[in-house]
Amino acid sequence: MSTRTASAGDIKEGSYIMIDNVPCRVVEVEKSKTGKHGSAKARIVGIGVIDGVKRTIVVPTDAAVEVPVIEKFTAQVISVAGDNIQLMDLRNYQTFEIPSSYVEEEAKGKLEPGVQVEVWDVAGYRKIMRVR
DSSP, X not given: OOEEEEEGGGOOTTSEEEETTEEEEEEEEEXXXXXXXXXXXXXXXXXXXXXXOEXXXXXXXXXXXXXXXXXXXXXXXXXXXXXXEEEEETTTOOEEEEEGGGBOGGGGGGOOTTOEEEEEEETTEEEEEEEO
């Protein structure tokens, strides 16, 4: 898993964060004021990059949070068989398979052998984001 740490107070909407060990795109950040006996808190709401599930965490703004490192690369579809899609990484020509559930909605109908796609490798999860 490739992640780095960042301060919870620096997280902005549109960035990415690990919530419950799942990479999520941040859709909402709420920061509360410092209380009489505590530190300021950040409430961060994210949508899972892979599964689309909404997740929320509440942490102090000075706490360290995990931020996934997103690697984007181009791959070519070799075959679409049942629930799996076989791809070839065009950087090193290695082949790998991903489940068809790890495909962004807009790309689902366009996958066929020979098509080039943009793949995101997010904290060990691979997902087809779009057709090139």
